[in-house]
Amino acid sequence: MTIVEIGLPKRLVEFTLDGESVRVPEGATILDACTAVGKSIPTLCYGDTLKPANACRVCMVEVEGSRTLVPSCSRKVEPGMVVRTDSERTQHSRKLVLELLGSATDLSTTPHVDEWMSACGADPSRFGPDAETKLQPTTVDNPLYVRDYGKCIMCYKCVDACGDQWQNSFAISVAGRGFDAHISTEFATPLPDSACVYCGNCIEVCPTGALSFKREHDKREDGTWDESKQTRTTTVCTFCGVGCNLTLHVQDNEIVKVTSPHDSTVTHGNLCIKGRFGWQHVQNR
């Protein structure tokens, strides 16, 4: 029996996870429980600072008595639940979801996807050379960030970060339907004409690299992007008195991007244009 204690005293809920009895605080999701006992479940649309979108379906697990599989990132543990994360059905589902995604989108900059694919033997090329894809040219319409929607998996995170969950700018939305669904401003108007304020909070949450700093994008393009040579230093933004935490990613003595710690009680990973992009002057280019 594993007992997981997190934070304030809460009622514990007992359930069975892959044959083992586990207790978690009331309100925990199946994913929380898995993380606590050291079981890793792939996730893409789940965001630690966002409400679950339930869209990617890569985190599905089997719950006894349920007709379909359930998303572990949002389903709360209930007393007596019997959950399997490794059954044949869950593995089939995970493999197919990854294959479907990989057959339609460029996952080359999505972290962990290669490991997940090889772990379950996924082969996205199975659908043949004529399988319809979302590949498209990169959109570069402003000097700060690049949108490469051929890499977009429609996880809704950027829309949620830009909308009522954080930024309240509502510059982007999901448009179209079905396979044609895509992230867009109104009438696909260029970002500079839209409501975008370049807070970059959408880039912060994007799990695939579909949204990236112009600097990062350019360096990747010319082959000089090298994460092994980068250092990360967390500091406090000097522009105003709010005191947002910044993490500066530095390569070859040059700031190449700025993120913010998601567990920061000030920012929850969010910044404004000054903290996110206002570092050009530091290096005076």
Add this chain to the structure above:
Amino acid sequence: MDLKLLDAEPTEAERVVVDLFTGMGRDQLLPALHAVNDRVGWISQGALNHICRVLHVPPAEAYGVASFYSLFSLTERPAKVVHVCVDLACQVNGAKAVCDRLTDELGPAGAGSGWLRSPCLGVCEKAPAALAFEAGEVAKEQLLAPTHAGEVIAVAAAGPSRVDGERAEVPQAGAPGLRLLKRVGVVDPESLDDYRATGGYQALRTALLLGPAGVIREVSDAKLMGRGGAAFPTGRKWDATARQPVRPHYLVCNADESEPGTFKDRLLMEGDPFAVIESMTIAGFAAGCSKGYLYLRGEYPRALHLLRNAISKARERGFLGTNVMGHEGFSFDIEIRRGAGAYICGEETAIFNSIEGFRGEPRSKPPFPVEQGLFGKPTVVNNVETLVNVPVILTEGCEAYTRIGTEGSTGPKLFCLSGNVSRPGVYEVPFGTTLSELLDLAGGVPPGRELRAVLLGGAAGGFVRPDELDLPLTLEDARAAGTTLGSGVVLVLDDTADLGSFLLRIAAFFRDESCGQCVPCRIGTVRQEEALHRLVGKRPLSTSAADLQLLREVGQVMRDSSICGLGQTAWNAIESALDRLGYAEEATK
């Protein structure tokens, strides 16, 4: 929230119709989009901008909503357009020939050539069908059914000549023993007096005497099961909603009816609109709702006209509004919401998002509608046919009602017969009638032809073979036979039908109608269609057996991991054709 709007102004005509929404909120977004579309035929940047200004909606979100619905165009198009049905029943009845000639004479389908391909228009008994639309000060719509290429070409040029279609007709009209269809095609659907003279509003009177708990008891004891496809016990749903302490409660009557081959709700609304209104009022009373929404699919102009008339007459005479029928403390009113071309909006949580002015994407359950539904409040969602069973239960009594049908499936049931059948239409029979009895009632396949298969339950249903026609049509027998009654579709295919094309149309339907929210359905329905194309066209990737395996694997992940019923059932009919009709063998030969 400050809105940043595009630099585009509406035309005078656009401004006038949008200004009517001044002072209203986000939930009027869909009606406002309709108003612009009705006036000018498409949604321009200036018009969308003005809608956003008036309703205070961020333009990116309004664009996301407008682009969700297939009846709206965000690029300029002419005021006149004909929607030509290419769906299952019409395909079987010559839609391809119609489209081929239109392509020859008008050019390929597209706004510029004046005609568009459309999913099922819900008039499958008169296939092939088309719906002509013309925007203007008074938007005009005319149903062409059954139609032919010549008529479509003429109407595409001249525009529709009437505002709505013909009188509702059912083959059994006036036959003794009908309960749900007793007034359809017999009683004037515009007259409240005629409705009352034929027993109308007796059930509401009984309900007001019984009290909410009494009504729920009757409906529960009658064992009424939902007729919208999922067959959930109606009494349980009402009871769970009635018990929620949060107020207000809402009622949504689901009249989105977009499952290919389904047209029963249209016949009920066109033939007996007051019954729908009375039934909603009873449901609202039982579940403690003060407001009901009737979500009507966008392509039902005649039903819209008749329901509007019924609501306003009922309101005038005190059957809606404050203190309904003089009953102190019971106030209830109904608002019609028009869909705009999206099958998914019939899903019980997508319908909430659509009404609230968001994209019609299903929500994750839990929470269930009875706890948090429309506007986050406890909500009952019921199908039209489910609701019109309620007056039958209250007037005949639940005991008499349970004697109709079988132990597990009580009451009368409507079936929609279409395809290769002599007398297509909506038929009312008790549950338990066999499929062959039902086919006989509709005259069987046309003379000289042989039955090949029956698609039962719609695109999300399954096939039945000619040697299985003794299947009693009940929920339990269908389940045991590995199929479903779904929304009551009985689409008949004879030996002239091209099964491959039929299956391809099913696959195309799901691809077109997926909302796109979740990966298994958004991409799976595309891969399903691609693999089926290879299989039907005998152009395998490596071998047909491998394509078949691919189809099965994609089908499985859609069934297991999709968010809603659309993705979960998108593989049902195709799987059943492969395994039950032996198409797997035929295709891999």
